[in-house]
Amino acid sequence: MVKTESGRLQEHPIVDFKRGGEVTIYFNGQPIKAYEGETVAAALYAAGVRVFSRSFRWHRPRGFFCAIGKCSACMMEVDGIPNVRTCKVYVRDGMQVRTQSGLPDAEKDVFSILDDVIDKVFPHGSHYSKFTTSKRAREFMVKRMRKFTGFGNPPRAVFQGKAELEETETDVLVVGGGPGGMSAAINAGKYGAKVLLVDENAFLGGQLVKQTHRFFGSAKERAGTRGIRIAGILEEELNSIENVEVRKETRVFGIYNGEAGAYQRLDDENGKLLKIRAKKIVVATGAYERTLIFENNDLPGVYGAGGVQTLMNVYGIKPGDMGLIVGSGNVGLILTYQLMQAGVNVAAIVEAMPRIGGYFVHAAKVRRLGVPIYVRHTILKAKGRKSVEGAVIAKLDDKWQPIPGTEKEIKCDFICVAVGLSPTHELLYQAGCEMKFVPELGGIVPLRSRFNETSVKGLYVAGDVAGIEEATAAIMEGRVAGIHAAVTLGYGGEEAKKELEEAVKEIEEFRAGPFGERIVNGLKKCTLESEVVS
C-alpha cells in the first residue's frame, strides 16, 4: 500500500533540506506527492514503495540498491520509456512511472508464484542440472523459462529529443566532478591550461554531497570540514578560474585517441552530442558499491551503505526505523553515526574480520551511543517476504565458517551492506589502458605512473577509479594528475614543477601510516616503472 507524505525528515542536526515545489507523479497510476529536486526513486521510497522491480527469472522482489545510477535494481518505465534508472531521474509534475516485469505490477506480481511455489520444487540454480538428460525436455523448459525473464512490454514511447553535434577543443578534459575530478580541474586550470570538466549528474561534488561528517586528513585538504561543505568550496574554486568550463549532465561514453564522445542533456527535449578533442584526459569516475553473498541479499531493504546515505543525507528520506550494518569499515561506521543523527536506530554492526576495519575513533563514536559491534560475525540471511523484517547473524570460526549454534536473530527493517567498493573502470578499458586486478585497491585498476598517468599517453586517473581509498586521497591524486597534465603541456613553469613534487610527497606521507600500507602495497603492483613514453 502506498502511503503518501511520510518518511521525509523534517529536521536534521547537520543538513537543511531544501525541498522544491510540490508536484504529483503517478506510480502505476496512483498519485504520489513529491518535491522538485527529488529523484523518482527517492520520492517513491518516501511514499512507502519498497518493491522497485522483479528479478528476471523467479520474479523475486527487488528494491533500490546504490541510488547513484550504478546498479539496475531501480529501473522502471518513466513516461513510457523503459529501463530508466529512477534514482537518476528527477520528478516532474504529471510524470508517469510504472514498474516493469510484473503483472499487474512489481508489488503484486502474480508471477512471484515462481519464487514462492515453483522454487520449492526447482530451487535456484537447479535448471542447470534439471532437464539436461532429455534434449526435448530441456528445449521445452528453456523456452518457458525465457518467457519469464523478458522485460515485459515493448516501449510505449521512445526518446524524442533533438541532439545537435558540437565539436570542441580543450587542453585538459576531466571526466567526473567528484573530489578527484574537481581537484584535477582546479590544479590544471590554475596554471593556465584550458579545462573542460564534465559530470553526468546535475550537480558537482560526486559522493561528497552525502558526506555530512567532518573529514580527516590535514588542514590543507580541509580536514575538520564537512564533506558536504568541501563540495561547495571546490566548486567555488572551480568557478573562480576563468579557463575552466564545467558541463553538468554530460556523460562521456567513449574515448578514442584523444577524442571523447559525450552526450550533454540540456532539457527534456534538447541535448548535445559532443566531440571533445583533448590533449590530456583525466578520468575520475569513482566507484560503485559491492554486495555480499547471503540468503535473501536481494530482498528490498538490503541496500548499499552509500545508497542509504544518498537517500537520507541528500534527499532527507528516512531509510527505516532499525538498521543492521554489515561491515565495519569507515563507510559502515560513519553511516551508523549518520543514521543515529537522523533519528534512525542501529541494531548492530557486524564485521567478519577479527577487528574493526575502519578508524577506531569512528567506532568509538557509535559504541558509546550503545551500538554493539560484532567482530568475527557475519550475516547469514535476511528475513522477510517483500521487504526486510529481520536478519540472522552468526559467529565465524578461524576458517571463516559460521559456528552452528551461535546464530542470533536481529530485529531490523533494513540492512546496509558496507563491504567496500569497486572502481568504475569501464571508460579506461574502452580507452585501451592496461588494467590489472589488485585486491588492495578494490578490484581492476589501471597501471599508472607516479603522476597517475595510465599506459595510454595523456590519459590520467584520479580518485577511487584508480583504487579505492577516500575523498582526501582523491583530492590529492587529482592535484598530482592535474598539475602533471598542465606541466607537460608547457604551463606553469618551474613553480608548477615544484608543486608537483610537493604534491607527490604529500600523498606519500598521507599513506605512510598503517591505513595507507594496504594502498602502498597495492600501488606497488600497478605502478609503471617509467613514465609513459609510447
Next chain:
Amino acid sequence: MSLGYLERGYLEKDELPPFPSKERLKKKAVAYIECPQPIPCSPCFESCPANAIEMKNINDPPKVDYEKCTGCMKCIRVCPGLAIFMLRLRDDGMGEVTLQYEFLPWLKKGDRVKLYNRKGEEIGEGVVNWVLPPERNDNTSLVRVEVPAELIFEVRAVRPVGVKA
C-alpha cells in the same frame, strides 16, 4: 598480539592516554584526546595555538602536553573523530566534561542529561552548564556537563533525559 580496542570499539582503562595531574585538572579545563590509532589526520595539531599537541607526522597519534594546553578548545571544535574531551575538576568537588554533540534536540544550559561511558552504559545523570551553540561551529555543538568528579574519565556521551536510548 591482543587486538584490544579494535575488537571492542572502546578503550579500556589500561589503554587510555596518561591522565593530567589533579593540580592541572583543577587549574582550568584541559584537552584529553582518546585517539590511540595511527590514522592520517591532523586538524587538532594544526589548530592548536599553544603547540601543546605533539605529532611527528600526519599518521602519528596526537599527544597532549597538559602543561602547555591552555584549554582554548580550538581542537575540540574541529576533531572529526569526536575524540577530544575537555576535562576539569572544580573546587567544589564536582567535575566538568565538555564534548562534541551533533544530535537533535540541541542541548541548552540547564538541561538534564543521561551520562554514558565508552561502552554506551548509562552511568548517571548530569546537568549541562554551558554550550557552544551549533550555529557557531558548523553544527557541532560543544556541551559542557557537570558530573561527579570521579566520572570525568568515564563520561563520554550524553543524551537528553526523556529521549529514548
